[in-house]
Amino acid sequence: MTALSQVRDQLRKPKEIKEAEPRLPLRTQIALQLACVFITLTVLFPILWIFALALDPRNISRPDGLIPPGASLAAFARVLARPTSDEIGFLELARNSFVLASSVALFSVLIGVLAAYAFSRLRFRGREALMIAVLGVLMLPAVATIAPLFIMLNSVRVELPILGQFNLRQSLVGVAFAVISGALPFAIWNLKGYLDTIPKELEEAAAVDGATRNQSFFQVVLPLAMPALAVTAFLGFVSGWTEFYFVSIFLNDPSQGFTLSLALNKMVGAFGQTPWSDFAAFSILFAAPVSVVFFFFQKYIVGGLAIGGVKG
Template identity: 35%
Template sequence: MNRVSHRQAKRRAARTGQYLALLGYLVFLAFPLLWLISTAFKPPRELASLHPGWIPDRPTLDNFRQAFDEQPLLRAAGNSLTASLTAALLTVAIATPMAYVMARHHRSPLSRAATGWVVVSQAFPFVLVIIPLFLVLKNLHLINSLAGLILVYVVWSLPFALWMLAGYVRAVPRELEEAAAVDGAGRLRALVSITMPLLTPGIVATALFAFITAWNEFFFALVLLKSPEKQTMPVILTHFIGAEGVADLGPLAAASLLATLPSLALFAVIQRRITSGVLAGAVKS
């Protein structure tokens, strides 16, 4: 009896430790967002205080009004949304069939070359590719255009998207496609009816990755887009910082908070799709 109670006490202590570690991790992740929300609603006098509190004493919306008055946030958000959504859709559309081939024919020279490209491409920093990339886009007359920026986002996200989707394809048993072939289904029919539904969580997760990567990207947008009316949200946020590096903290926090909302909203909408896809895949497997 004592041994049983001792084991139960150990399990409770271990579970309590896990919950505390998870809580600490959540607080660590939520700290920047909580600080951003707190700062966005503080008046200038409270922001200038030496010991500002977490909760604003007198919450105000003046920072949001000032942010919209000083910078074209809606236009910048529209540009970012157009570039990010288009890049995410194109990335998934190109990466899905390529990932299927890589996963199902991983021993072929083409698949090995693609895998090597994925690894090598992730090792190059932005600074090394920006000059040749600028020259290529200039010859294609795509400088200072959202089309050129979208093309860059697709090419930049494609290697990691391939790596992600190839892992999901390998997790789908090949026997399911073979069973469909025995029942008379062709390769394309088996791919559409059997494999693609099981890949839904991976496709959605990859699209979310490509969207967030494009939405938060700053360097390419800064170099490639010169017209103010075509600039994206991350570039516009830098306009709240003065020439001497002094930030207009209240409007900057308000604009930054607005810039985080699309990613959070998109994740909240599609997380059910990811969960349902995982459960459906488990049932079908």
């Protein structure tokens, strides 16, 4: 995977150093400003459209301007109460998405960082073969194993003390399994890339002081890898938060743990008139939590994103 590691190296390069800005000829300045303003308009147009749509009180399709006449937050109130015809409110949908997203983030990073450390630091037989296995899975889109996972999870009935008895396929637990299958190889690969950049000398010094391998991992490497762990966990969270195809194939009843993405699909897929204002308000509420985090931490996340998202 030379391609991926090259991308990462490029992105991890230190950014520019401040230098004196020369003055541009006025004509060039104006031409470039016009180009930039045009690009800004194309970038902002869909976003502004959705905001205007969400504020429109008529719940139709077309906003009459950025702030439409009689703008109100009624659409937000409606989707918070009950976004689709299903008997399930926004908060419950969001809770299900959150549970799914957090478990994907947590498990992929916890399990991933151990494997990443082994690949990054330890020499053992079969290392190359195992790494290629991880990479092969990384290249595979999640949909590629959907048929066997459906059949396999469908045949498992579990009984848990708190959650009761259920079919694994028809539950968020089963969905989480499937999503982790995509998030884990990415976490391993991404974290290995980061661990490779932590100088070996630090661990060698620890070894001289008598630290064992485990102590060296937990007390030297892990604290240093915290930024990478956070970014990888966030990317895992986003993939769980917006997960659609496993949820939509596995679950068939709202009580099994419908998520925000399913409600979104139901809103745009509805026959007849789509309630566009409600849809717009819902989209904003759905995207906001991850987009805001992303926006403020983009410097740290973009490097991880460039090689992530392989699972679409």
